[in-house]
Amino acid sequence: MRRAGLAAGVVALALVGGCASLPDSSAPQAIGTIERDSAGTSVEAPAPGREPDLLLRDFFKASTDPTNQHLAARQFLTAGVSGKWDDAASTTIVDKIDVLPEQRSNERSTYTIRANKVGQLEPGGLYVAEEGSFETEVGLVKVDGEWRIDQLPAGVIMDRAEFLNSYKRKSLYFLDPSGSTVVPDPRWIAGAQDQMASQLVGLMIDGPKSALTPAVRNEFGDGVSVLGPITKADGRTAQVGVGLGGIRIDFQGLSQKNEQERGLFAAQLVWTLANADISGPYVILADGEPLDERFPNGWTTADVASTNPLATTSATVGLHALRDGSMVSVSDSGATPVEGYFGEARSLRSVGLSPNGNLVAAVSDTGKPTPEPANALMVGDYDGQAAPALEGGAITRPTWGPDNAAIWVAVNGNTVVRVLREPGTGRESVVNVDAGAVTALGTNITELRLSRDGVRAALIVDGKVYTATVVQRPNGTFELSSPRAIALGLGSPALSLDWSDGETIVVARAANDTPVVQVSVDGSRMDALPSRNLTAPVVAVDASATTEFVADSRAVFQLNNNDPAGDRYWREVPGLTGMKATPILPG
DSSP, rough: OOOBBOTTSSSOOOOOOOOOOOTOOOOOOOTOOOOOOOOOOOOOOOOTTOOOOHHHHHHHHHHHOHHHHHHHHTTBHHHHHHHHOOSSSSEEEEEEEEEEEEEOSEEEEEEEEEEEEEEEEEETEEEEEEEEEEEEEEEEEETTEEEEEEEEEEEEEEHHHHHHHEEEEEEEEETTTTTTEEEEEEEEEEEEEHHHHHHHHHHHHHHHHHHHGGOBTTTTTTOOEEEEEOOTTOOOSSSTSSSSEEEEEEEEETTTTOHHHHHHHHHHHHHHHHHTOOOOOOEEEETTTEETTTTTTOOOOGGGGGOTTTTHHHHHOEEEEEETTTEEEEEETTEEEESSSHHHHHHHHEEEEEETSEEEEEEEEEEOOTOOOOOEEEEETTTSSSSEEEEESOOOEEEEOOOOOEEEEEEEEEEEEEEEEEETTTTTTEEBOOOOOHHEEEEEEEEEETTSSSSEEEEEEEEEEEEEEEEEEEOEEEEEEEEEOOOTOOOSSSEEEEEEETTTEEEEOOSSSSSSEEEETSSOOOOOOOTTTTTTTTOOEOOSSSSSEOOOSSSSEETTSOOOOOGGGOOTTTSSTTOOEEEEOBB
C-alpha cells in the first residue's frame, strides 16, 4: 500500500512480496496444514557449519512456511523433537527478536529468545493484534557435528518482517443482513498465487470468523462444496488465478437456492476473487451447469456491481462542512449555508448526514445552565426544520446506519443509543444498544462511527481505538459485540476517526508528528499518512475510499489516495480556504 512507515512507538507494517509455493491441485485445507505433492516437496536444508545463534535465526525464518506442518522449520530440529513439536498450538508474531546466550559448551547451548509481541495468527488466517513482551528458552545440541534444536516451546514464533514476506492479506466477502452489499473478513494466507483461489474458496466454505458470524450472511454454507479441480475458464489446470484466462469453479450443494440467492452467492465469490487479484471472467457452475443461465460464459464485477464493497454516496451527495455552528454545502467556488434549520442554526457542534443525503442529525448546544443537559440531538430533513430527539451532557458525532433511518450516538460517554426515524411521519424513538462489552473497556466513549455496510463500529474509548461487531438480535434490539483494540502502539490518544472503506480506519491522534494514521480493521498494520501542510492538533477526520478530509488548527485539508506516492500531501479544500471548519461526508 501507499503509506510511509510510522515513526517510533507506532506499529508500521508493510506488505512485501514472496510466498511459499503450494501444489497445483491441492484441496483447500486449514492454514498451516497445506500439503505439497510428494514430487513437488523441496525443503532447503539448514546451512552447514552454522553457529547456534545464527541457526536459530534461520529457524525463525523457515517457520514462516506452513507447508506440511512447517516441514522447512522441522529440518532445524533433532529427529526426536521434530516428531513431537506441536506447531499448531499457536502462532505468535513478534518484532525485534533478540537471541541471548545463556549457556554454551562444545556439545550443548541454551539461548533466551526475547522480542516484542505484536500479534497472533489464529486458525483460518485470522490476525489478532496484541502487545507485550515475549520470552522463551531454546536449547540446541550437536548432532553429527551440526547444531540442532532439541528444546523449544509448542507453537510457531514468526518475525514480523519474515511473516510479511510469506503471507498476504486477502479478504473473504460475506453478505450484510439485508443482502445489499458484501462485507470484508480479512485473512492472512501463505501460498503461491496459483493456489490462492483454492484457499479462498475453502475458507469461504468454512464461514466467517466467529465474531462476525452473527452479523453476516453466507451463501457458501449449508453443504456447499467444490466439485473437481478449480481451473482457468477454458479448463486449463496450470497457473490458475495467475494473469489472464479467468477461472472456472464447479460447486455442489446449490440446488435449493433460488435465483436471488444464487446471485448473492456469485457476488461473494466474484468480489473475493477479484480483490485477490484473480482476474475474470468467473465461470461459476452448479453440478456442471451454469449457476445462472444468463451467464454461461462467466460473471464479471459489473454483474454484481450492486453489492460493490467500495460503493459510496459521497460523490453524489457532495462535501459539506460545519462552520461557525452552521452546516454549509461546499463547492470549488465557496461554502453556502444549506436551507432550513441546519443552515440557519449557530449552535451546532457536530453533524451527521444520512447516506442518501436527505436527512441530517446534529448535536446542538442547548444553552441551558448547569446542571441541565448541555447538548441536544437535533434530527430533521436536509433543507427543513428539526426537532430534538434526546438531550445529554455529552453526545458523540452522529453516525447513520445504511438504511437512512437509524442514527447512532454515545451519550454521556457510557450509553449507546439508536434514534429511529419513521419514514413518512418523521416520528422518532430512542432505543438503547447493548454496549456492555464496550463500556467494560473504559469510562468514556468519545467517538462512534458505523462502517458503510453497518456491520462494524469503530470507537474511541478513553483515547484508544476499538472495533466492534454490530449484531441485531432476534427481538430486533442491537448489540455491540466482540470489541477489539486495533491501534496498539498508537503512542498518543486518538481524537477522531472514520472509515475509509470496510477494511480501513483513518485516525487522528494527539501528536505533532504524524497526526493522522491509517489502521487496518484487523489491527495487522498501521501506516502514517503524510503530515505535510498540517498544523497540529488535527481535531476531526472524515473519509471515503478515495479521499481523506481533516480539520487541523487552521483549516480543512484533503488527501487524495490516487495521487502518486511521491506527490501525496494535504491540500486545502477549495471553497473552505482559510476557514476553520469541520468536514462532513454522508454516513
